[in-house]
Amino acid sequence: MNSLILRTTTRPIIVVLLLISIFLLLRGHDLPGGGFIGGLVAAAAAALYAIAFGDEAAAKLLRVHPELLVGWGMAAAVAAGLLGMVAGREFLTGLWWVIAVGDQELKLSTPLLFDVGVYLVVVGVILRFVLSLEER
Amino acid sequence: MNWVEVIAGVMLLAGAAFVLVSAIGVVRFPDVYMRMHAATKAGTLGAGLMLGAASVVFGDLGITVRSFVVFFFLLLTAPVAAHVLGRAAYYANVPRWERTRLDELAGRYDGADASPGEPPRPVAHGDDRPDA
Amino acid sequence: MTLFEGPVTFLSVATLATMVAVAVSILVASLRVMRGPSLPDRVVALDLVGLLAVSVISVVAIATEQPVLLDAAIALALIAFLSTVAFARFIEWQGEQAE
C-alpha cells in the first residue's frame, strides 16, 4: 500500500514485533508463548511488511525462501527428537545443557530446539500462504 | 481503603466508560468516518486506562513496561489503522453521511496515477452489498 | 475468579462492572460487524473488537491476579492492526475493480 504513514509506522512496528516474537519463543516454556505463537507474531510482522511495502520488498527482506524456512524448521524439530535417541533415550526425550555465561545461565535444551523448529515452520508456512495469495 | 485500589478502580471505571462510548459510537454514528472517530479515540483511551489500571494494581516494573509497550503500540497503530481504512473507504466510495459539508479530497482518486495499491488480477464483481 | 471470591472491595466491584461494560461493548461492536453495511464499517468494528480484547485481557488479568495475560495483549494489538491494514488493502483493490 502506497502510504507514507503506513510505511513509516511499519518499520518500528516490525522491529518491535520481531523482538517480541523471539521473546515469546524463548520464554514459551515458562510463560504463555512458544514456537507457534512466536512464529505467528513474526509471520504477522512479515505479512504487515509485505502489505506495506509490497511482496517483492518482503521477499528481499526475508532473503530465504519460505520453503527453506519450513525445511530447516522440520529438520530442527526432527533433530530435537533424534538427539534424545543419540543420547540413548527415547525419541523426543528432553535433554538440557546449562551454560554459564558470566553469572547468567543460558539454558539450551532439545525442547527449545524443537520449539525453534516449530517457529521456523510457522513463519515459513504463513509467509508462503500470504505471499502466494499476494503475488497473484 | 487502599489508595492503589481506588486509583485502579477509578481508572477501570473510566476505561469502561470510554470503551462503552466507543462501542455505542460505532453503532450510533451514521457513517464509517464518524464511527472511526469513536473507535479510534475512545477505544484507545479506554484500553489505555485499563492497561494503566493493571500496572497500578500489580505495581511491578515488568508489568508496567509491558502495559506501556502495549499502550504505545495502540497509540502507534490506532491512527494508522484509521488512516488506511479511512483512505480505503474514501477510495471505495463508501457513502458519507449526507450532512458532510465539505470535501477537499474530492477528485483526488480520479487520476489513474494516484492508484493506492497494486490491484490483483481483476475479476469482475461489484461492491459487497449489505444484506437485503 | 479469585478477586470476586475474596471480600467485596471497591476494586472488585469496579472490576466486575468493567467486565460487564467491556462485554457489552464487545457485543455491541460485534453487532456492527454483522450489520455492516459496508465492509469498512465492519472492519472498523472488528478493529474495535480487537481493541476491546486488549481491555478484556487487562481486566481479567486484574481480576484473576494473573499478569501473564497481559502478554496476550501485545499479540492482540498487533493482530488487530494487521487485519485492519489487510482489509484496507482489500477494500482498495475492490474499489478499484468497482470502477
Place this chain on the structure above:
Amino acid sequence: MEAYLAVVVGAVFAGGFYLVMRRNLLRFVFGLILLSSGVNLLVFTVGRVSRGAPPIIPEGASAPVGEVANALPQALILTAIVIGFGLTVFAMVLLLRLYERLGTLRTDELQAHLASPRPVPGLPDEEAPA
C-alpha cells in the same frame, strides 16, 4: 459453566452442519470453520472449565499453587487449532482454484462444468496445449 457452553457448542455445531449441507462450496468452507470452532470449544468444555489461574507454575514453586485450569485440553486444542488452520487455508485456496478453472462453486454444477468448463474470463486456459 459447562452446561451453558454445551448449549453454545451445540448451536455452533448446528450452524456448521447446516452450512456444510449447502449447495455453495463457499458456505461449505464457512461451515467447516464453524465446526472447527465448535470442536475446539467442545474439547475445552469436556476438560471442565475453571475460572482459576492458568496452568502456569509460579516462580519459586515446583507445582501449580491452588486450582489451575486443566492444561491437557488446552494443549490438544492448540494442536487442533493449528491443524484446522492449515486445512482451512488449503480448502479455501482449493476453492479459489476450482472457481478459476471451472467457473463455478455450486456443487451441482461442478460435474457439468468439468465436461464443458467455463473458466473465469480474463484467465488463460491452463489446460490448452501450450
Place this chain on the structure above:
Amino acid sequence: MLSALLLAFGVALAAPWLTVRLGRSAGWVLALLPAGLTAYFLSLGPRVAAGEPLEQRVAWVPQLGVELAFRVDGLSLLFGLLIAGIGTFVAIYAGGYLAGDRQLPRFYLLLFSFMAAMLGVVTSDDLILLFVFWELTSITSFFLIGYQHESEESRANALQGLFVTAGGGLAMLAGFVLLGSMAGTYRISELLAAPGVLVEHPAYPVALALVALGAFTKSAQWPFHFWLPNAMAAPTPVSSYLHSATMVKAGVYLLARLAPGLGGTPAWFWLLTLVGGATVLAATGLTLLQRDSKRLLAYSTIVALGTMVLLIGVGTDAAIKAMVVFLFAHALYKAPLFMAAGSVDHEAGTRDVTRLRGLGRSMPWTWLAAGLAGVSAAGLPPMLGFVGKELAYEALFAAPWLLAGLIVAGAVLLLVAVMVAWVPFAGRSVRAPKAPHEAPLSMLVGPLALAVLGLTFGLAPGLVQDGLMRPAAAAVLGAPYAFDLYLWHGLTLALGLSLLTISLGVVLAATWRRWQPLLVARLAGVRFGPVAVYAGGWRGLLRFAELQTRFVQSDDLRHHLTTIVTFTVALTGGVALWRGGLDGMVWAPAAAYLHEFLYLAVILLATATVVRSHSRLAVITSLGVVGFGVAFVFVLFAAPDLAITQFLVDTLVVIIAALVLIRLPSSALRAEGGRDTRWLSGIIAVAGGALITGLLLAVTGLPFDGSLTHFFEANSYPVARGRNIVNVILVDFRAVDTLAEVIVLAVAAAGVGALLRRRLGGDDADVPAPRVDREGDGR
C-alpha cells in the same frame, strides 16, 4: 501325485517356449507329457484295483486345515486315465488343427494347465484343494473358449461359460466350507468315512444344494446347460477335450465322489434324478433343433451328462455300474466325434451338416474314426456305448418314466450319430464349401485310436472290468462291488428296449430333413427359457447397478455431505435414544457472571449471521467474531496460550479468506439456486447440534478423571523444567503431536503453493513421457 501335478504345471508353463522351439512337431513332442501321465496312472492301476488307493499329504495352509492331500482310488483312476489319455491325443490333434496359429504357444499353456488342474480335481482328497483345481479348470476353460478373442461372440460366450461355472463354484465353495464345518474336516476320505454325520446334520439340505449347484453348473445340467453349446466357440480340440470328455464331467465326478457321504437320502435322489431327468429331456429336445455338427454334439453331451447325474441320483449298485461304464464309453466316443467334426470343419470349411455330402471319399480315415465312434454313440453293438446304454436301461427298470425318457434320448443320440458320422461322409457327389482332403496324421491318430478303443472295450469289456470299472463303481458306492460286463447279455428286456430305441432313432434320422426345418421355424420365435432368464437377469442387474449408482453416486457433492451429516445424526442419535446414551445428561448449570453470557451471546449472534447472511464479507467478518468469541472464552477460563493463538489464527484466517474472496465474484455466496432444501437441512442441523449438546451434558455429568493433568502438573517443572504446563505438554509430554502438527502446516503451505502455481503441462501432463532433458532438471 503332487510331483506329477507339479510336472504337469511346469510343462504347461514351459509349453509356450517349447512350442516355439519345436515348431511343427510341437504337438507330437508335447503329447509326451499326457502320455507319460497316462502311463503313470496305468501303473497305479493294480494297487488301486487291489483296494489300496494311493494317498499323499503335504502341509499347505495348516491354519485353515487345508492340505495338499491326494487320493487316487478307482474313480480317480478312471478319470485320471481319461484326462491324461484323451489329453495325449488332443495334444497331438491340436498340433495339426492349429498348425501355424500365432497363438498356439498360449494354447498349449492353457491346455496343459487345464489338464493339470483337471487331474488335480479328480485326485484331490481335500475339499478346498479340489475347489482350487476346480476353479482353475473354469478359468482355463474361459481362456480357451475365448481363443478367438477378437470375435465379439467368442468373448461373450467365454464370459457366459465363466459366469455360470464360477457362480456355481461360489455356491459350491460355500457348500464345501459348510461341509467342513459339519464334519470338522476338509479331508474328503474322512468326510465319507462317517456318512451319518453329514446326512443327519441339520444343515445337510443346504450343503447338498450348494454342492450340487456347483456340480450342476459345471456339468451343464438344466437349467444351467446353455453355456456348453455356446462354448463351442472354442477350437475343436478344446471342445472335444474340455467340453465333452473331461471338464464337463467334473460335476459328475464330484457327485459321484460325494455320493457315499451325501447320497442315499430322498433329497439326494429327488434332486439328482429330477435335475438329471430334466436335463436329458431339455437337451434331447434342443438337439432336434441343431444343424451345426459341434452343437449337435454339444447337446448330445448334455443328454449324456444328464443321464449320468440321473444314474448317480438313483444310486443303486446297478445304476452306479451303468454310470461308470456309460461315462467311460461316452468319453471314448464323444472325443473322436468332436475331432472328426473338427477335421471336417477344418478341411471342408463348414460344420453345417446340411451343407456337407460325400466327404467319405476324400476323408476315408476320418470317416472311419467318426463311423466307429458314431456307432458307439448310437448305442449299437459291438461298441462300448452299447454296453453302457444297456446297463443304464437295466438300472432304471424300477423307474419306468425315467426309462422312457432315456429311450427317447437314446433315439436322439442315434440321430446325432447319423448326422455327424454318416450324413457328411456318405454319398457320391461331394458337397462342401471348399475342396476337402484328408486330415493330416496328427488329426487322425486321436480319433482313430479312441474309436478303436471303444470298439475293443466293447468287444472285450473284460479288459477294463476288473482294473477300471469295478474299482470306480466301488469308490462311488463306498463299498466293493463285484460285477461282470458283457457285450451280449442275451435276449433281455434291455435288448428289446435297445431295439426300440434304434428303430425310433432310424425313423427320426430318415425323416429329419422333412421335420427339422419345420421344427426350427416353429420354435424360432420362442424366447423363453433359462438363457432368457440368465440374460434378462444380467440385463436387469446391470440396469439396477446403473440406477443405484446414479442414485448413491450423485454428481452433486451436497447430496453426499447431506448423507454424511444425516447418517451421523441419525445413527448417533438413534443409538443414544435406543441404548440410553443420554440418560446421564444433567442440566445443572453453575452460577455464572453476566459478562460470560454476553460473550456466549456474541458467539451465538455471530454464528447466526454466518449461517444466514448472503454477504460474503459479512460472513467472513462474522466468522472472525465467532473466533474472537471463542478466544474470549479462553481468556475468561484461564487459557492464555489458547487465547493468544486463537486471536492470531482467527485473524489470519479472516485475512486469508479475504485474500481468497477478493478473487471470487461478490455474488459467490448468493449463488445458491436449485431446489430449496433449507428446512430439511435446518432440521437435521438442529438435531445434530442438540445431539452434541446432549452428549456434552452427558459427558460433563460424569465424574472427571484428572490423573493425566495431575501428572503433568506434578512433573512439568521438576522433570521437564518448564513452568508453562501447556507448552511443556506441547514440546515434551506430547511432542509427537506437535511434530506432526507442524508438518501438517508445512504440507498445507506447500499445497497452497502448488495450487496457486499456474500453467502446468498440457492435457497429457500426467502421461509418463520419456524424459530427455534430465540435465535440465537441475537448478
Place this chain on the structure above:
Amino acid sequence: MSLLGLHLGVAVLWAMATGSLTFPSLLMGVIVGGGVLHLLGPVLGDPRYGIRFYRAVALALFFLGEMFASGIRVAIDVLRPTLDLTPAVVAVPLELRNETAIVLLANMVSLTPGTLSIDLSDDNSCLYVHTMYGEDPEAARQAIKRDFERRIQEVFR
C-alpha cells in the same frame, strides 16, 4: 537521537543506584537524566537535546490531555440525543518536511478531538483530515497547525 539511548541508560542506572528497579524510580531516573543531559548538552554534541527533550515531554503531555479531551468529546457526541454535527474533509497544508514528523502529526491528529487523518498528498505537502466539527473548515485547519504542527516542529528542529 543516539542521546536517547544514553538517556535511557542513565535512567536505568539511576533506578538501580537507588536500589529498586521499580517504575517510580525509573521515572525519576528519566527526569534526572534529562536534567543531566541538558547540562551536558554542549559537551555531548547536541546542545538542544535537553530542550528538545522537555518539549517532547510537553508535547506528550499535551497530547495525552488532548486525547483525554477527545475521548470525552466523543462521549458527549455519542451520548447526545440528536447528532448535531457537521462533518467535513479538509486539506491541511503542511510546513513539516521530516517524514517522521509528518507521520507523528497525522497520528496525533487522528487521536485528538474530532479529527482523523485520512490521507496524505503524494508530495507530503498536504494532510487530508476528516473532522466532525466542520462548520468552519478554516478554523479546524488552523487548530491543527497551531496545536500540533508547531509543537512537533519544535521537537524536530
Place this chain on the structure above:
Amino acid sequence: MSALLVAPVVWPLATAALLVLLQGRLTTQRTLSTASAAAQLALAAILLAQVATQGILVVQFGGWDAPFGISFVADHLAAVMVLVNGIMGTAVAVYALRDIDADRERLGYHPMFHVLLAGVNGAFLTGDLFNLYVWFELLLIASFVLLTLGNRREQLEGGIKYVAANLVASMLLLTGIGLLYGATGTLNMADLALKLPLVPVGLATTLAMLFLVAFGIKAAIFPLFFWLPASYHTPPVAISALFGGMLTKVGVYALLRGFTLLFVADVALTHGLLAWIAGFTMVVGVLGAAAQTEFRKILSFHIVSQIGYMVMGLAFFTPLGLGGAVFYMVHNIFAKANLFLIAGIARWYGGSFELKKLGGLYRHRPLLAVLFVIAAFSLAGFPPLSGFWAKLVVIRAGFEVQAWPLVAVSLFVGLLTLYSMTKIWLAAFWSPVPEGVTLRAGPAPALLYAPVVALALLTLAMGFASAPFFVLAERIGAELSDPTGYVHAVLGEAAAATFVARGVAP
C-alpha cells in the same frame, strides 16, 4: 529396538525435510526418494521380525510412560501394516520415477509422498487416540496435496469431494475424541480400554457411533464412500495406486483397532451394525463398479466393495474373522494397487483409461495380460491366488457365527467382482484395437513394469505359500480379539491384571 519403532515415522519425515531442502534438484530428489523408500521397507521388515520374535513392542515417547506420554505400539497388526506400507511405498516410488512428471516433482511431489508414508505409519503405530487424529490429519493433508498436484480440472473437481468428506470426518473424529476424553480422562488407547468400561454402556456406545462414522468415512464404507470413486481416478497413476491400495485401509485399520480395543461394550449393537454396513458396502460398491466404463473408476468402486469384506470380518468379531479381515486387507492392498499400476501401463500403450478406447493388449502385450490376470483374478477371489484365501477365511468366519445372509451376499458379490474384472479384460485385452487407436510401439519402461511384477509375485506368494501369512493373520486375530497383551505391553502388568479382572477381555 525403540529406534526401530520410531523409524517408520521419523525416517520418512527426515527424508521429507531433506527433500524440501533439496528442492529444484530433481535428480538428487529422485534418487534419495527411492532409496529412502526402500530403506524404510527394510526397516519395516526388521520391525516385523522383531515383533514376531519378541512380541508387542512399545515406545514411550520422551520417556513419559503411558498413559501420560504418547506411546507407539507395534503389535503384529501394526507391524504388518507398516511393512505393507513400506512395500507399497517402494513400489510406488519406483513406478513414480516414470509416472510423475517433472512439473509435479517441482511442486513438491517427493517430500509430500514421504510425508504421506510417515502419516500412514504414524496412524498404524500410535497408541494414543488424539495422536491418531494428528497422524490422520497429516496423511490427509499430504493426500490432498498429492491428489490435486498438477491442478488439472478433474483433479480439482475430484479433490474438492475428497477434501470435503474427509474434513467433515476429521471434525467428527475430533468431536468423538474430545467427548471420549471428557468421559474417561485419558487418551491412551490401552488406558481407554481400561477406563471405558467405567463409562455407562449407552453413552460409550453412542460415542462409538461418532468413531464409526469418522473412521467409516476414511474407510469408505456405505453410505459414506462417495468421495472415493469421485476422486481416486483423477491423479497420476502412481498416486491413485497408493491411495487405492493403502489409504482407505488406514480407515479400515482404525475401525479394526477401535472396535476391538475400545468399543466392545455392546457388541451386539456395534458389530451387528457393522455387519449390515459390510453387506451394503459390498453390494453397492460392486454394483457401482458394474456401471462404470473407465478402468480406474471400476477399480475405485471395487475398493469400496472390498472394504465391505474387511468390515465383515470385523463384524464377526472372532479371531478367525479378525485375522481374515487383515489377510483380506493385505491381499487387497497389493492386488488393488497393482491393478491401478497396470491401468497406468495400459494407458501407456493405449493412451486412455476408457475401456472403449482400449484393446488388443492380450495379443500385443502378453506379459501385461498375465500380470493383469494375476491381480484381477486374485481380486475376484479365484484360487489359489491370495484373494481366494482371503475370501475363504472370511466366509469360514461367517459360518462360525452363522451369519448366513452375509456370507451369501459376499459370495454373490464375488461373482459381480468377477464380472467387472472380466469386463476390463474383455475390453482392454481381448477386444481388437479400436479404430483410430494405435498402440504405442516398444515396451513400456522397465521402471513401470518392475513394481507391477513385484506386486504380482507377492500376490502369487500369498496365494501359493499362504501359510506364513496365515501364521501372522492368526496371531493378529488372537491379539485383536484379546487385547490383554496389548494393554499389558503398553501399561504394564498391573494394569493388564485389572483389565482381565474387570472381565473386559473376551
